[in-house]
Amino acid sequence: MKSLSIAAYLALKEVWRNRGRFLLVSLVIALITLLVLFIAALGEGLANGNRQYIAGLDAQLIVFLDKSDYVISSSQLQVNTVNQVRRVDGVRAAGPIYTSTTEIEAAGKPLKVSLLAAEAGQPGMPPVISGRAFRIGDSREAVIDQNVALRSGIQVGDEITVRSTQGGSDEFFNLHVVGLTSSQSYYFQPTILTSPITWEKVRPQSAADLKDDTPYPNIIAVQLSDPAQIGSVKSELLAKVPNVEVADIPTTIDNIPGYSAQQGTVQTQGIFTLLIGVLVIGGFFQIQILQKIPQIGVLKAIGSTNGAVGASAVIQIIVVTAIGVAIGGGLTYLFSLGFPPTIPLVFNGTSSLFAVIALLLIGPVGGLVSVIYAVRIEPLKALRLQ
């Protein structure tokens, strides 16, 4: 205990009396923090942009067309598959989901969106937080997500124009916005939801597709009576429903094209940035210890223990790292206030917390060699250097 108080005294005095030098190191750590937190936020933002709608589904399983490799855009199911799924034991509800992309115009500005269709009240239809859900049939009504509202200024009650290329020519359709959902980003685009019939009328399609007015769902979101029975219900679905494959939500997300590769890239960037942090901090403290060899020799000669000398170095590293991370965290927050919603930055509590813990660890890890070096300095040899 006495060693620790001596160590804290020495460490804090040195930091305070050399605050300019230590602040510079803290600022380097702050920049690394800024970078790591932004990479974490970018990773979360990109992931969110890709998976938000799927991750938020009130469902445990997703039914795909057989051999579609769990890729939503490659899957197109038959209309009667929905009823076959609903008849399987253990299925509480099943909602077909129809996906496409298009462009809407609002206030003269085009905005690319994911055009989704779902059945109101079934899995696949997110809760409406303002207004109401669209009516069934060819109602020409739409529910938009908050991001569409934020980016375009469209509000409940407004009319939007959908531009779709159908059979080689651009067609324009007016939809009445009747409701608002929380953010439902899919494929990096904000989302508008309509009824399946309206979706089939307004979605971009080829000349061949135009001959058939029937909307075919890409996937079916399946809600289970007992989520714990996911394995058995999956087997049942595969056994009872022909030409389908079934995946849980995480597998579906992992198979969103580019999702895993993109997350891997972002995580690698984050890890390399942390590694650079470890080397920078390690280098700084190692140089500092080398400069302090005679001083450490004197400390040990007059009776300071190895424990006190080592703990002093550790405390110093922790203090400098913590100050750097705090400054970096503050800077990140300030910068984040100024970013437009089009930049996919999401400061998720969990990923930011992991990043901060990793950042707080890079100091002690980076400084480990210097701490060991300090503890091993022999006072006699150190004093002979004088």
Next chain:
Amino acid sequence: MKETVLEVRNLVKTFILDGSALNAVDHVSFQVHSGEFLALVGPSGSGKTTLLSMLAALLMPSSGEIFIDGHQLSTMNEAERVKLRRSRIGFTFQSNNLIPYLTARENVEFMLRLNGTLGKVTRLRAEELLARLGLEERLHSLPSQMSGGQQQRVAIARALIHNPAVVLADEPTASLDTERAMQVVQTFAALIHENQRAGIMVTHDLRMCKYVDRVLQMRDGKLVKEYKSRPEIEALAKGERN
């Protein structure tokens, strides 16, 4: 009757150099009493610093015994030796003596802090000791803001503040000009005598012997001569004897 504070019995330190054994300290024996200030002199390589390192419990002898204030060094483990250095020994070194980020007062108080005796009374004593050394204006100065002589005086205060049994000084005047060196050693000697400590100073500058009570001369690791009487020591300091 003065108490024997430091006793060295038949001390030997052998180093192996190029495969052959060399006695850096060769069967040395002496005693130092409380209130006695002793100088160890001799040419470079005579074994002075090696002897001082063993007295400071920083280097283990090859054979022989050292007793400091009744404690036999050879029976102690490393932790006990660290504790002994902290509580029973005071140090000054050639240079870079002080912790650069502590003020003069904090450097002196650090010894009290190490020994767990820092309090209102001991803080006052540190202040008085620094004032006694002419540093009352420098209490809050960092080492970099003080001259070499002032730094050495702070180091002397630090070596004495915790009432050690033995005070060891390795070339304490090596980085000072003659006038400042004389002042520092004179003050050092006065404090050793006043506080009844046992002081040992290694020096190559024989003029500094003027202020000590006894001089031990070393050559090739052996104690070759002892100067005890005042006239002998004065003559040595004046360069009349060697």
